Amino acid sequence: MTEPTLGNNIVTQVGIIVRDIESKARAWSEILGLPMPNIIITDTVDKAQTEYNGKSTTARAKLAFFHMGQLDVELIEPIDGPSTWKDQLDGHGDSLHHIAFVINDMQEKVAYLDSKGVPLLQRGEYTGGRYAYLDGVAQLGTVLELLEND
Amino acid sequence: MTEPTLGNNIVTQVGIIVRDIESKARAWSEILGLPMPNIIITDTVDKAQTEYNGKSTTARAKLAFFHMGQLDVELIEPIDGPSTWKDQLDGHGDSLHHIAFVINDMQEKVAYLDSKGVPLLQRGEYTGGRYAYLDGVAQLGTVLELLEND
Secondary structure, three states: OOOOOOOOOOOOEEEEEOOOHHHHHHHHHHHHOOOOOOOEEOOOHHHHOOEEOOEEOOOEEEEEEEEEOOEEEEEEEEEOOOOHHHHHHHHHOOEEEEEEEEOOOHHHHHHHHHHOOOOEEEEEEEOOEEEEEEOOHHHHOOEEEEEEEO | OOOOOOOOOOOOEEEEEOOOHHHHHHHHHHHHOOOOOOOEEOOOHHHHOOEEOOEEOOOEEEEEEEEEOOEEEEEEEEEOOOOHHHHHHHHHOOEEEEEEEEOOOHHHHHHHHHHOOOOEEEEEEEOOEEEEEEOOHHHHOOEEEEEEEO
16 A cells, blocks of 8 residues: 555645734735735634644734746734744744645644654634645644645 | 836746755755755856856856756755855855745846845856845845856
8 A cells, every 4th residue: 555645745724923914925026026915813713713832822814925937925923813824933033934735634744744754733723724734844844734725 | 018027937946055965965955855956166267257246256066956846956065266156155154045936137137126125245157157146034034046047
């Protein structure tokens, strides 16, 4: 039996943690000649069911997406409670955070990565799907994000 | 007159700084089910003409590339002298480093980004082209790389 992998090796998103999403989004738009995106805010914990390090968290984030060919560049400004977003901002300042893949069977893929030393870091729901961040730093040098759309 | 932008908004590469490229490349290959790439070493300074912060540097790097759709994931292990690669490894450990765009007219694009507060950080030559890293952290939240192929 072939071991499962993610079933998809197309990087669909690169995430960047920023302290001030409004100024960063304006700079991306101006410097790279891209349309200024709307800035959205993730759902509150009752809807998003956000968990960080296995515990419920009130963490939210402001998000802005730039469509750049195959992938989106996602700007992320952490707000409120504990999260991988806030920890990275506190520890490393404005910086690249993750690369993302769209997958099926979230539970299976998270279990597969955990078995490979890439444990679940944070997860949550959004309208139409869910995400999981996996701590791939020790094995792969980066956080991975999995996105499952219904 | 329209201000020039990069002329290309397709992200062609995501770079990851790693302390041990052999183990990281094996992990990428195994965990994501990708062919194990060759690990190459950048040219010595006489050929690469590497400059970091405006000064010649003996810095080199081991590189491995994984082809993942539109873009490559590039693993980078710094060796020898001062470089943005080494500074990031020393300051932040294994971590995402840059996103890259293939461009034309390197000199013009570097001058354009400098005029926007995104200054040149490091540059060098490789067989068939040249690269430049620009310090986009303050404006964009990440280092950019420009690649010009002859």
